[in-house]
Amino acid sequence: MDKTEPKIAAKSWDPALEGEVRKRWNSEGLYSFKPAPNSYTIDTPPPYPSGRPWHIGAAAHYSQIDMIARTARMAGKNVYFPLGIDRNGLPVELYTEKKHKLRMRDINRDEFLSLCRGTLDELEAEMLDTMEALGLSCNVRDCYRTDSDEYRTLTQSTFIHLWKKGLIYKATRPNNYDWTSGTTIADAEISYEELPTKLVHMKFTAGTGQITIASTRPELLCACRAVIVCEDDERYSGLVGSEVTVPVYGNKVPVLAHPSVKRDFGSGAVMVCSYGDQNDVALFRELGLSEVAAIGLDGRMTGIAGAYTGLRPKQAREKIIHDLEEGGHLEKVEDILHRTPVSERSRTPIEIIPMEEYYLKQVDSIPRIRELSKDLQFHPPMHRQILENWLDSVSMDWPISRRRYYGTEIPVWHCASCSEPYVPEPGRYYRPWMEQCPADSCASCGGTKFEGEQRIFDTWMDSSVSPLFISKYGKDDKFFESTYPAGLRPQAKDIVRTWLYYTMLRCDQLTGKRPWSEAWIMGYGLDERGQKMSKRAGNSIDPLPLVKRIGADAFRLWSAGEVSHGHDFRCNEDMMVSTKKFLSKLWNVSRFLSGFSSADAEPSAEPDRWILSELDKLVSKCQEGYEKYDFFVPAVAIREFTWNIFAAHYIELVKGRAYGDPGPGRDSAISTLHRVLSTILLLLAPITPFITDYLWRELYSKDSIHLESAPRPSGAPDMSSITEQLTAFNSTIWNKKKELGLSLKDSVEAEVPAGLSGFASDLCSMHNIGEKP
Structure with a gap:
């Protein structure tokens, strides 16, 4: 049968066709779901x-x-x-x-x-x-x-369910506080940034002498309740157990030995304040120190800061450094980069403030989550470490209440007389800040007035x-x-x-x-x-x-x-645009083959068996990537095969046979061409669903390609040893014609290698070998 006009008339793929394809998907209900056992x-x-x-x-x-x-x-x-x-x-x-x-x-x-x-x-x-x-x-x-x-x-x-199980409670504890947004945040909502700050070396009076203490938070001197030093630091061995005087404020605090101190950071002596960081929180608990609130909910210094009351911490820091220098209490100031905890949302450095919040118990669940995670398969496996690192770091229960508005309200009312909480039955959406309490009276004291909870849940x-x-x-x-x-x-x-x-x-x-x-x-x-x-x-x-x-x-x-799955990737618009070239290549190949009616013939020629062997390798490679949901593997493999093996070598190799007289050789070529193209479309369908579905329906079926199963290797004999010989020979002929100033259609003298004898007929037709130019 002679080649007909291409069934696909358009000479290029138009992205505007994606809208038509999408409408067809919607009208067909292509992706509707019906529950069944073992649904994915x-x-x-x-x-x-x-x-x-x-x-x-x-x-x-x-x-x-x-x-x-x-x-x-x-x-x-x-x-x-x-x-x-x-x-x-x-x-x-x-x-x-x-x-x-x-x-x-x-x-x-x-x-x-x-x-x-x-x-x-x-x-x-x-x-x-x-x-x-x-x-x-x-x-x-x-x-x-x-x-x-x-x-x-x-x-x-x-x-409500977890409250009744005793997994939720209220407590007043030091919490991470984002003063910009005015709410508590959990440890998981904190990121750390290397921010420029000042390491201030301050002189505390120790008897008739002085001790220098370095800190990035001098504005918290008003909340200093102890000084700690390294246990075996001979510089301070005589001071352990005594008291030193805090500069500017004049109060005395004890000097204690503690293993957490790094003798090579700053002066090797550290002031313990409520609260500069989470380490301070732990030390206050361990040492039994009395906390004070140096920073309020408005993000400003409180009344205990004296002359610095009402200032933002950064403002107070600048002023107190000046006052330390004026009073002779400043040894030096170093500009450093400090690993600073900041709110992931507002990017504001967090403060630690004692606040009453609701907590969900999580510390006791860590061993259980660790055990469950062992059977959780990660793609790629390297990212399992992120979870393991986090599980290792969890040291306190999860504060789940937030002092914001747009979120799910905490369904709790409190008795106005005795503060006893009332938690309703589950089943509907409650808004305590604007609704009457469902209870008529308090179960504890019999009071009839309730105050609805104003807070909302952490979005997580x-x-x-x-x-x-x-x-x-x-x-x-x-x-x-x-x-x-x-x-x-x-x-x-x-x-x-x-x-x-x-x-x-x-x-x-x-x-x-x-x-x-x-x-x-x-x-x-x-x-x-x-x-x-x-x-x-x-x-x-x-x-x-x-x-x-x-x-x-x-x-x-x-x-x-762009990049192997799980790794960071660069968003380059030029690279995105360049991928259109491959889709154009796929379109051109499909348009060319659309002029040949698909034949159903067994591959009778060696070149046909060779490309099917290469196709099997491609299918196996794609299967490997798809099973891991790593789309980099099939995307690269399909592009390489289609462009540099199928189009560049095989199609050019069998064109003569495909255009030739009817017979087994022609049928074998056309059947193989369509078998390879249809497999490429199937392999590419999850990645480029529009063009593959359009071409599939134009060439192979009235039904969507997305109703098909993924291809599997056919078991074709391995002929990969031929590939290097064939591509090398073709490159040699093309280069020779280029050197001689010939077109690809011109004749050239050459000898087909013995290893490619089964390809000789197609190669001679492809390169016009044997005829004089």
């Missing part, structure tokens, strides 16, 4: 619409999560791939304050919550547009929201029950049994110690089971210079206009092929 649930991270544009690194992340879902479906799994939007917490409050130029506590609480909801709606709409454009195979428009009454009901119900209290919410925990037992535990938790590495850990903790406390069997951890999206991308740094790229311009498939292919 993906506990997809609900993204946070905290500002615009949406982080391009997050767009790459969610593209690869979608590749996981598509890979699992092609492996025969019944995939449940829900999507949620995280709408609780501090970021939206800060964004709303900035947008409307107001402070949260300066307006009515309900009015502020309404502004937050409006802000979230606007930001969420753009985020969902981006997700839809990326081709996520979940029902993007039917996502759950963590600020819905239904979700908040679940969060409150789990709190909501996020940590995501696998329970999506599996309809407590609502639909049959659905829950088929979807929980989930199969996979995909997420970024920076929230292993928060979202991953807290979810394991909470779900185990509530169900006695690990929430998933696998964890897939992605690295950070960096800018071109290797710096972490963030809206705060101003180096983000808006993904939506880019995806509309170059197409989702090009973006997704860049994401998969």
Whole structure:
């Protein structure tokens, strides 16, 4: 049969076609889910619409999560791939304050919550547009929201359940405090930055002499309650057990020996204040010292600071350094970089302030979580260490209450007479700050007046029950049994110690089971210079206009092929655009083959058997990568094979036979060409779902490629020894023609190597060998 006009008329792939393909998916209900035993649930991270544009690194992340879902479906799994939007917490409050130029506590609480909801709606709409454009195979428009009454009901119900189990309590303890946002934060919400500061060497009076103490927090002299020195430091052996006088304030404090002191830091003597850092907290407890509050909830020095009352700590630091020098108490000041704890949200250095908060017991659960994590498979394995390091560091229970507005309210009322807490029955969404207490009277004293709790939960209290919410925990037992535990938790590495850990903790406390069997951890999206991308740094790229311009498939292919899974990746727009070249190559190959009706013939020629051997190697390589959800492996392998083996060598090699007279040789060539192309499309489908589905339907089936199973190796005989000989011979001929100034169609004198004798006929036709130029 002669070659006909290409069935695919368009000469290039148009990203605008992605919209048509997506509409067809939606109309067909291609990704609908029906629960069945052993469903494969993906506990997809609900993204946070905290500002615009949406982080391009997050767009790459969610593209690869979608590749996981598509890979699992092609492996025969019944995939449940829900999507949620995280709408609780501090970021939206800060964004709303900035947008409307107001402070949260300066307006009515309900009015502020309404502004937050409006802000979230606007930001969420753009985020969902981006997700839809990326081709996520979940029902993007039917996502759950963590600020819905239904979700908040679940969060409150789990709190009530754990309260009744005795796992939650109230206590006044030193807490990490972010004065910018006005709330307590957990250890897991702290990051550490090397910030420039001053190491101040101060002279304390010791009898008739002096002792020098170095500190980065001289403004806390008013809260100094002891000085500690190294146990075997001969410089201070005579002072241990005596008292020294604090400069500026004049009060006396004891000198104690302690093993935590590093004799080579500063002067080797350390003042213990309430509270400079967590080490101070531990020392105050251990040494039985009486605490004082040097810094208030407004982030300013309190009355015990004397002349520095009302100043910010940084202002007080500058003033007290001046006063130390004026009073002859300053030895020297060094400029250093100091590892400083800062709030991950506001980037403000945290202070430690005694506050009453609700706590969820976690210290006693660490051995259990450690045991559960042993059977949790990490992709890649190296990121298991993040969780292990965090488990090693947990030393106190989790403070779960926050003094903010936009979040799930803590469902507690307190008796106005005796302060006895009343915790209602689970089952509905409670707002104690604006609702009457469900109880008529206090069970303790009989009082009839109650005060509703004003605080909300730490946002991780909501996020940590995501696998329970999506599996309809407590609502639909049959659905829950088929979807929980989930199969996979995909997420970024920076929230292993928060979202991953807290979810394991909470779900185990509530169900006695690990929430998933696998964890897939992605690295950070960096800018071109290797710096972490963030809206705060101003180096983000808006993904939506880019995806509309170059197409989702090009973006997704860049994401998969940029770096091996789990490592940080650089977001270079030029690199993203360059991936379109491969899609153009794939389109051109498909358009060329669309002119040949697909034949069903066994490979009768040696070149056909060779390319099928190479195809088997490709399938095995891709299978290896897909099983690990490492899309870098198939993305690179498919591109290399398609461009540099299939198109450059095999297609050129068999064109003559494919265009030739009807017969077994022609049928073998055409059948092999389509077999290879169809396999390439199947292998590439999870990564570039649009172009592969379009071409599949044009060439091979009226049904979507995404209903197909992943290809498996055919067992073709290994002919890889031929590959190097063949590619080397072809390169030699092409170079020779170039040197002679000949076109590729011109004839050239050459001899086919003996090792390629089975290829001789096709090679002579390909290179026009044997005829005089």
